[in-house]
Amino acid sequence: MDYFLTEEQLMIRDLARQIAQEKIVPVRQELDEHNRFPHEIIKAMAQADLLGIYIPEEYGGLGKGSLDFYIAIEEISKACLGVSTTYAANALGSYPLLLFGSSEQKKKYLPDIAAGRKLVAFGLTEANAGSDASGIQTTARLEGSEYVVNGTKQWITNGGEADVYTIIAITDRAKGPRGASAFVVEKGTPGFTFGKKENKMGIRASCTTELIFNDCRIPKENLIAKQGMGFIVAMKTLDSSRAGVGAQGVGVAQGAIDEAIKFAKQRIQFGQPVTSFQAVQHMLADMQTMTEAARSLVYAVARMIDGGAKDISRPSAMAKLFATDTAMKVTTDAVQVMGGSGYMKEYPVEKMMRDAKILQIYEGTNQIQRNVIGLDMIKEATRAK
Numbered sequence: 001m002d003y004f005l006t007e008e009q010l011m012i013r014d015l016a017r018q019i020a021q022e023k024i025v026p027v028r029q030e031l032d033e034h035n036r037f038p039h040e041i042i043k044a045m046a047q048a049d050l051l052g053i054y055i056p057e058e059y060g061g062l063g064k065g066s067l068d069f070y071i072a073i074e075e076i077s078k079a080c081l082g083v084s085t086t087y088a089a090n091a092l093g094s095y096p097l098l099l100f101g102s103s104e105q106k107k108k109y110l111p112d113i114a115a116g117r118k119l120v121a122f123g124l125t126e127a128n129a130g131s132d133a134s135g136i137q138t139t140a141r142l143e144g145s146e147y148v149v150n151g152t153k154q155w156i157t158n159g160g161e162a163d164v165y166t167i168i169a170i171t172d173r174a175k176g177p178r179g180a181s182a183f184v185v186e187k188g189t190p191g192f193t194f195g196k197k198e199n200k201m202g203i204r205a206s207c208t209t210e211l212i213f214n215d216c217r218i219p220k221e222n223l224i225a226k227q228g229m230g231f232i233v234a235m236k237t238l239d240s241s242r243a244g245v246g247a248q249g250v251g252v253a254q255g256a257i258d259e260a261i262k263f264a265k266q267r268i269q270f271g272q273p274v275t276s277f278q279a280v281q282h283m284l285a286d287m288q289t290m291t292e293a294a295r296s297l298v299y300a301v302a303r304m305i306d307g308g309a310k311d312i313s314r315p316s317a318m319a320k321l322f323a324t325d326t327a328m329k330v331t332t333d334a335v336q337v338m339g340g341s342g343y344m345k346e347y348p349v350e351k352m353m354r355d356a357k358i359l360q361i362y363e364g365t366n367q368i369q370r371n372v373i374g375l376d377m378i379k380e381a382t383r384a385k
């Protein structure tokens with residue numbers, strides 16, 4: 001389908017595709033097997049300016065929109081969802097600074113992030129706070145000119161590898177969601193260490209760790225926005241990032257279709273390629289139709305965001321929900337089309353299916369996305385009365 005991308009968007013797509021083919025595809029199986037963080041690939045992506053696509057030019061980025069960024073995410077995800085998780089989570093960690101940072105904070109952090117000199121991570125989740133974002137226990141207590149942070153964050157993508165962390169902590173428990181605040185914390189700050197590194201089912205090229213804060217003192221200038229705005233910072237950050245998770249879903253689904261059709265064309269059964277059987281043709285047709293529908297929704301939401309839409313909560317949740325459920329279905333069907341071969345590690349669809357599962361879980365489970373969508377529909381219907 002023709003999405004009428006601009007010349008520049010096509011250039012970004014081709015550049016990301018080239019890096020995916022030349023740098024990622026040859027090593028993706030090894031990254032997966034050894035749980036290895038892809039430093040050299042992130043460096044190559046940074047050299048190609050892919051890390052600064054969505055960062056304004058005044059901070060050293062390319063100053064492009066969400067669609068340009070999602071096109072790059074899609075291409076990287078087609079090759080390896082583990083690498084694309086590192087890439088997309090870098091943006092997730094940057095959004096609190098981009099959306100709410102002071103001009104000093106932006107000047108201090110964004111140029112290094114845009115150039116890929118510094119990686120970023122977002123720290124919201126804890127042992128007892130995942131879907132329930134306001135259930136966090138980590139605290140930040142103001143003492144003179146410093147905040148003292150205590151607590152443990154769990155399952156943080158880019159944890160340990162990132163240099164800059166945007167985190168949410170409680171500054172006034174009595175105020176509920178209005179008592180949370182957002183902070184930026186730098187790696188190397190005394191009292192800030194890393195705990196357990198997770199051994200995951202998929203996206204094994206990405207790094208997922210605990211962040212441990214033990215009387216970690218940070219200057220009060222590291223507060224992002226105002227005290228008490230942490231929950232809003234977190235929600236707006238997730239609103240901005242979720243459609244990008246949808247783009248990851250589109251990418252891995254397309255990657256799986258491409259592998260399945262390549263295989264099916266040369267797989268002979270009953271004396272003919274299995275692509276000559278309608279059972280296989282129909283599966284491939286459904287897989288591509290669903291993926292195209294997901295891509296259309298993700299691009300439409302990106303164009304809404306780039307057009308300046310104010311409330312992107314519902315559309316972002318819809319893009320994430322539909323494209324990631326599609327990714328799970330399509331990668332599973334790709335394994336089915338390839339039969340026994342699809343189940344084997346010699347072919348990449350086995351990894352794609354394992355990788356895809358996380359998309360239905362992270363950055364808000366797809367059950368939470370349905371809550372966000374449903375509650376917003378009801379709110380709108382109530383307003384209309």
Ligand code: COS
Nearest residue numbers: 124125130131132133134177232235236239313363364368
């Ligand atoms: N944008 C701006 N404000 C928002 C918002 C959004 N998208 N969503 C909620 N808020 C505001 C509400 O308007 C409310 O403000 P008031 O106190 O002025 O009324 C406040 O935030 C609390 O909202 P609510 O009562 O709806 O909060 P809940 O605790 O019920 O949580 C959900 C709402 C479930 C949507 C939220 O907790 C969520 O998104 N959870 C998933 C988090 C997640 O993605 N975790 C994965 C790990 S992070 S990578």
